[in-house]
Amino acid sequence: MKKNINKLPEFFKIEKLRNDKRVVVFLICLLISTSLWFLNALSKDYSTTISYPVKYVNPPSKQFLANHPPSKLELKIDAHGFTLLRYKLSLSFSPIILNLTNITKDLKPEDGIYRIPSSGLMRRIKSQVSNEITILEVQPEMLEIILDSLKTKTVPVRANVQVQFKPQFNLKNPVRVTPSEVKITGPSSVIDTINELSTRFENFEELDAAVEKHVDILKPKNTTISPDKVNLKIEVEKFTEKELKIPLIIRNRPDSVNVKLFPSEVKVTCLVGLSEFEDVAVSDFSAVVDYADVDKNTQNLPVKIERKSSFIQLVRVSPEAVEYLIETN
Known part of the structure; x- marks a missing residue:
């Protein structure tokens, strides 16, 4: 037995394999049988779970999606092996689109939260995925949607600057921001907490002459600002x-x-x-x-x-x- 094992390296030498037709025939048969097994396996139906991206669009008029519901849904599906292979090999999927106006119009919020059973979204989800797969279950079982009313108000803008001067120079007038006020729009729960906005920090050194510069306004999350830039004017004199x-x-x-x-x-x-x-x-x-x-x-x-x-x-x-x-x- 030990003698036969010692002969294996000799048997599998490349040159010997090339000249031994029996080995070539064996490898071809192995490849064919493996392919047939693989094709047979793919011809059957299987159940598995895939992660599918989801996008929330079109909130009701003058409202805003105020929370962060799941960005992916876990779909338990049943599908043909070839279909599953195609999905597994795909690097990205087109997201499932959930229209917030449509999915909330017949619901009443509880404590400001729309609770939507995933089972109630099954029809919408099925219409956006391939008809080659059967959706058995959706996770999470419940989606929580928080819609907040949009609000706009006018707030002052504060210059966030550090200014250093050359010897014997200083500010002639306070740093001027133009426009001095802007409109900010966003969820009322956010807007109600904002009384002023600040510019992006700017550092000016060794000044001996006036400076003007357009700078961005720091924007709180989930808000829009108009305009989103202001002009800073720093007047300097001796x-x-x-x-x-x-x-x-x-x-x-x-x-x-x-x-x-x-x-x-x-x-x-x-x-x-x-x-x-x-x-x-x-x-x-x-x-x-x-x-x-x-x-x-x-x-x-x-x-x-x-x-x-x-x-x-x-x-x-x-x-x-x-x-x-x-x-x-």
């Missing part, structure tokens, strides 16, 4: 220092006392755009000390500067605190 003497104001002083400050005014140094240099005046500032800050352990009150324009950059205040004397009336 800034220079300006000094002003501002009289001090005392807040929260009781009527029963009189407070004297030393000094009674402070020097404010600020950065001002060249276009506004001549217009910036003492009236643009308030220098304040608060009587509530009086402390028996110190003779100084801190000075607080209030600006009326956000484009005046405060550099320093001198002095930052002043001495005081309290007199009783």
